[in-house]
Amino acid sequence: MASFSSSSSYYALSTWSCLVGLLVLVAAHHVDGYVACPNLNKDTCAFAVSSSGKRCVLEKLSLDGGESNHVCRTSEIRAGGSRGWIESNECIDGCGVSRDTLGVSSDALLESRFVRTLCSPRCYKSCPNIVDLFFNLAAGEGVFLPKLCEAHKTNGRRAVAEIRSSGQAAPSPTVAPVHHRKLVEVAAPAPAVAILP
Template identity: 55%
Template sequence: MNSFYFLKSLLVCALIFAFSVEATLGNIVCENLNKDSCAFAVSSSGKRCVLEKNVRRSGKEVFVCTTSQIDTDQVTNWIESDRCLKACGLDRNVLGISSDSLLDSNFMQKLCSTQCYTGCPNIVDLYFNLAVGEGVYLPSLCQTDGDNKRRGMSEIRSSGNVAPGPTVPAKLMVDVSPAMAPSPTGPF
């Protein structure tokens, strides 16, 4: 009889624990994450979490986790594992989300490694979408070698805005030495 109540109590405690763990793990809110779990996490709504640094009036730096506007394709309720961060060559303390790391050949080598590419779908999804935003197809970039990979990475470099040309029309001058060159503020 005593063992029946013990088993019943144990079952009730196990159910309460199971539901509380599910509720805790099932509702990731970026703003509730600390610095050590924010970067590369995904909220329950499917938005990526971003680590940001704020500086208070006192000069003290404070790190906060915020929800970005970047959606994931298939991942929700995800805090990236240390194993994946190491395999993909990432740092948990990275601020923001940027495609700049796609220009780093050491990072690309780790991202395209079997351990990262096949074992860390959240990270691959993020960088796949960042590469697409730069006009590059990540699987093709990972399959290329040497000079071709550099060429694909140069596509990323050249996808930015081009600086505007001169706003004042240039006047061609014949036989002008540097001493006779007109002033940039002078008439053209």
Template identity: 50%
Template structure:
């Protein structure tokens, strides 16, 4: 068996055992390989952080609420479809500018099936003054146009609140 297959199996088994044992997800109890892109029982995002340069990781509960989702560990299928990594520390809108990321995030496999990840990047894009559905539409219309160009053009800016 390949090491990635063994890791995938161990993550799935750990997830099931953790959920069965705890009933509710507490970010601080999650192993680092399950932390990023998880949501606690209280509906808050779990975030992977590092204590020091030595690379010791830990999971903590953020202050960010997720509407309508609790006790959620993102699936491997969504992680792959959306182009995100469980070892992500410090999730930011910068990812939207990476080549190829928009294609994965805006793909039907991600956008239509992975509401947790889409919600996260929807909020990050909004923080930059952009509306993710418009960014994805612009990307689908012209996939060779860079996300930086789309964001800076103002073509995908969110409408001002009334």
């Protein structure tokens, strides 16, 4: 009887060890999971960051017969510190962006309602990945996002009008639907250099 009890304990302990090991392995994969943009679907691509730290972009491809297909591609745009990141639904909703967003564009910064949502505490303080993206897009337009948010608190329409009138932002297209957007690497503006005689 004693040998039955010890062998039973051995199998119970082995089973328990295997389960714990399996849970640790699954948890480690979840935390350090590999994210490759081409493996993402339409519902997870926009605002995701690959494991290499490059942003994923959703593109719409036209197929024969007038049909279209969405594909997720890896851009050359580096995310500031995020790697292997699938954006949460809370941040997608809280920042006023959409999973259907095609490409990467600063056009949304010209919309007062979007800027108000982006600058809200719900987004600005809780969704660093989306804020980082629009911080860099704003910088590419010569705009400092924290200053834009501050100006938007006092007079939102005026802040957006100043971006439009500065000549830094191109007007958004109003004619002909765009099927493909060109991806542009966004970097902070280069510092001014003075040449002395």
